[in-house]
Amino acid sequence: MRDSNRDNRHSSRGDKPDPLQSVEWCRVIDQPEVGSPLVVVTEPNMHVIRLKPKPNTELQATGSRIYMGADVSKKDIVEDILGFARIRDLSTRASAELPVVLQQMIESSPDVFIQDFFNRAGSLNLKMHAFELLPGVGNKKAIEMVQKRGRVGWETFESLNQDCAIDAPELLAKRFVSEIEDRGIQPRLIDLLLRKEE
Numbered sequence: 459m460r461d462s463n464r465d466n467r468h469s470s471r472g473d474k475p476d477p478l479q480s481v482e483w484c485r486v487i488d489q490p491e492v493g494s495p496l497v498v499v500t501e502p503n504m505h506v507i508r509l510k511p512k513p514n515t516e517l518q519a520t521g522s523r524i525y526m527g528a529d530v531s532k533k534d535i536v537e538d539i540l541g542f543a544r545i546r547d548l549s550t551r552a553s554a555e556l557p558v559v560l561q562q563m564i565e566s567s568p569d570v571f572i573q574d575f576f577n578r579a580g581s582l583n584l585k586m587h588a589f590e591l592l593p594g595v596g597n598k599k600a601i602e603m604v605q606k607r608g609r610v611g612w613e614t615f616e617s618l619n620q621d622c623a624i625d626a627p628e629l630l631a632k633r634f635v636s637e638i639e640d641r642g643i644q645p646r647l648i649d650l651l652l653r654k655e656e
Contacts, residue, residue, distance in 0.1 A: 478507065481501070486522045487506070488549055488555060489511070496510075497548065502567065504652055508542075521562055561628055571630060575647070587601070587604065588647075592633055595624070
């Protein structure tokens with residue numbers, strides 16, 4: 459069973475440790491039927507993976523937060539990690555639920571996303587601000603957002619959304635979905651914000 463060797467696992471990317479090694483929590487994107495593999499997104503690194511549920515576990519609802527870490531006493535749903543899910547093979551339902559679940563994760567971690575991105579984002583180059591990586595945010599809107607942020611920044615998504623007339627968690631979730639679906643997109647906010655150690 460792969461899970462029992464979590465501390466010794468390494469990826470096929472040379473001698474780098476497996477990015478799932480330290481993951482403890484994930485959120486369900488899809489489980490077609492009882493007993494079938496769960497498709498989940500890991501917290502906080504947002505890897506889309508497949509998990510084998512323990513026998514006789516109930517169907518898991520989309521968005522449910524489940525434990526997949528090494529502590530066996532907490533692991534009541536997950537039996538084993540099956541590996542990374544191929545995005546192109548996700549069901550229509552899983553593809554539709556991915557942005558919704560990512561948005562839930564973003565909304566539940568304002569300290570990470572407001573403080574590390576919205577309050578610190580700067581220019582990527584002479585012509586482009588990091589805010590322009592968000593869908594629908596152009597140069598003019600990015601400048602407006604920087605002015606609204608001022609020196610203090612935002613404490614909550616509510617104040618950010620109200621000041622900038624956007625739905626910040628939704629825009630960030632859409633950007634993350636694009637990056638998950640297309641590894642060629644650069645720069646990758648998901649890597650800069652969540653996968654620094656990988």
